[in-house]
Amino acid sequence: MPEAPRDSSGPGDPVGPVDAMSVPRFAGPSTFARLPRVDEVGHVDVAVVGVPFDGGVSYRPGARFGPAHVRASSKLLRPYNPALGVSPFAVQQVADAGDIAANPFDIGEAVRTIERAARDLGADGTRLLTIGGDHTIALPLLRAVAAVHGPVAVVHFDAHLDTWDTYFGEPYTHGTPFRRAAEEGLLDPERCLHVGIRGPLYTPDDLREDDVLGFQVVHSDDYQDATVASVVQRMRRRLGSGPVYVSVDIDVLDPAHAPGTGTPEAGGLTSRELLNTLRGLVGLDVVGADIVEVAPAYDHAEITGIAAAHVGYELLSVLARNRQDAPLVPDGTARSRE
Numbered sequence: 001m002p003e004a005p006r007d008s009s010g011p012g013d014p015v016g017p018v019d020a021m022s023v024p025r026f027a028g029p030s031t032f033a034r035l036p037r038v039d040e041v042g043h044v045d046v047a048v049v050g051v052p053f054d055g056g057v058s059y060r061p062g063a064r065f066g067p068a069h070v071r072a073s074s075k076l077l078r079p080y081n082p083a084l085g086v087s088p089f090a091v092q093q094v095a096d097a098g099d100i101a102a103n104p105f106d107i108g109e110a111v112r113t114i115e116r117a118a119r120d121l122g123a124d125g126t127r128l129l130t131i132g133g134d135h136t137i138a139l140p141l142l143r144a145v146a147a148v149h150g151p152v153a154v155v156h157f158d159a160h161l162d163t164w165d166t167y168f169g170e171p172y173t174h175g176t177p178f179r180r181a182a183e184e185g186l187l188d189p190e191r192c193l194h195v196g197i198r199g200p201l202y203t204p205d206d207l208r209e210d211d212v213l214g215f216q217v218v219h220s221d222d223y224q225d226a227t228v229a230s231v232v233q234r235m236r237r238r239l240g241s242g243p244v245y246v247s248v249d250i251d252v253l254d255p256a257h258a259p260g261t262g263t264p265e266a267g268g269l270t271s272r273e274l275l276n277t278l279r280g281l282v283g284l285d286v287v288g289a290d291i292v293e294v295a296p297a298y299d300h301a302e303i304t305g306i307a308a309a310h311v312g313y314e315l316l317s318v319l320a321r322n323r324q325d326a327p328l329v330p331d332g333t334a335r336s337r338e
């Protein structure tokens with residue numbers, strides 16, 4: 001196929017997505033948001049990378065197919081984000097780095113492979129937006145980020161704490177990455193926060209132990225009792241001014257908004273609440289992010305895939321906004337440029 005026309009203006013400018021007015025969205029390459037591959041551009045500011053690994057799940061399998069599904073569900077994204085007043089593909093070079101090939105039969109080796117690949121991809125300052133895969137992958141991704149930045153704040157969107165200790169004696173699972181990360185000193189215990197927590201736990205100690213590891217909790221129900229703006233204010237106060245890693249387990253959304261996931265829990269966020277909360281990260285030093293636990297076999301009409309693609313788009317928009325000095329409103333969201 002000849003080189004596809006892309007949304008881009010001149011030589012030296014970032015190469016953008018394939019132009020939807022020249023190549024229909026259902027044709028052309030299967031990269032995130034129809035962006036170029038990393039080997040098609042020179043310098044990359046942000047790489048979108050897939051990790052098709054689900055060897056750490058405790059219930060429904062299938063998140064290994066998440067990267068391909070989210071990419072397929074990202075074809076309708078457009079170049080301009082009016083909510084943040086930014087063109088996320090025009091002010092930074094975003095490109096798709098393909099998938100990290102992790103061993104599906106050996107969790108320890110998979111974790112090492114993911115860490116190595118994430119370190120390589122981020123070696124020249126490239127920031128990573130990673131699409132999982134199950135939540136196990138957050139541990140090697142945090143190792144790679146902490147190797148560059150030191151201990152980071154984590155804002156973790158999830159129905160689940162994921163600070164449990166082991167499953168069947170296994171320390172690396174999708175329910176344990178943040179306990180391992182805290183034990184390894186990858187996290188700043190004064191600046192970590194879960195958002196969207198709900199549902200049954202194993203014992204009351206789960207929350208006490210989570211607290212000792214350095215996490216505060218915004219419960220899903222807090223969105224009922226408070227506004228998104230007040231959640232954003234609390235989140236920004238907690239995350240402070242140092243490096244922030246954002247981990248989004250798609251099951252933070254209510255199963256109505258994200259049925260395609262492995263451990264769904266009733267009573268979750270709407271996609272509107274999640275997208276608006278993510279916009280509240282503008283101005284914070286976001287050094288990396290992941291979107292995990294999309295399991296397409298349980299999805300319908302791409303509901304979950306589209307939600308995950310939009311989460312990725314907002315995260316890329318936050319990174320783009322951070323490159324521009326446009327004014328912010330007091331809760332940290334951007335003033336629209338209309």
Ligand SMILES: N=C(N)NCCCC(=O)O
Nearest residue numbers: 058135160174175263293
């Ligand atoms: N990270 C996700 N999605 N789920 C963790 C659930 C762990 C459990 O089965 O108790």
Ligand SMILES: [Zn+2]
Nearest residue numbers: 159160249251
């Ligand atoms: Zn979860």
Ligand SMILES: [Zn+2]
Nearest residue numbers: 135158162249
């Ligand atoms: Zn999780």
